[in-house]
Amino acid sequence: MARQTRVTTVDDLDGSEGARTYALSWQSTTYEIDLSDAYRDELLRALEP
Template sequence: MDREDLPPPTPPRPPRTPDPRRIRDTASSRSRGLNAPTETSQPNPGQSLATHTHVLTTDDLDGTEGARTYRFAWGETGYEIDLSDAHRDELLRALEPYITAARKTTAPRRARRAATTD
């Protein structure tokens, strides 16, 4: 094939601006104590996309950053809450007389589903 038979080269594409519909509102997520990535974007055709997700755990009571997730159960219901160290200490102080008076038990085992064969 000769050079004259080749199509002209395609000019490079201009950089894409982020689509505002794809950027998440992290301020409202933070106030509700949700863990949300800060931004998402799509690659240009022919490009690969490298992503970095930063998860920030916030206190479910007041929205402060740097909380940890704690699990507990009451009756048949399990709960999970994200608390700062100060709120964790408040919860433990409130429960201390009940924990001290309570008896320790083992967690109930979940029933396994039996494999079925036809």
């Protein structure tokens, strides 16, 4: 018997497929978020000084 498992990573904000997982830390706590490239760029702009 063959078994095939597929894992699809979806964007945490809009549910679209093809997202990547990014890790970030704040005050000694690490978080992970799954984002598409567009939302990743938006997050990076928001975190700029």
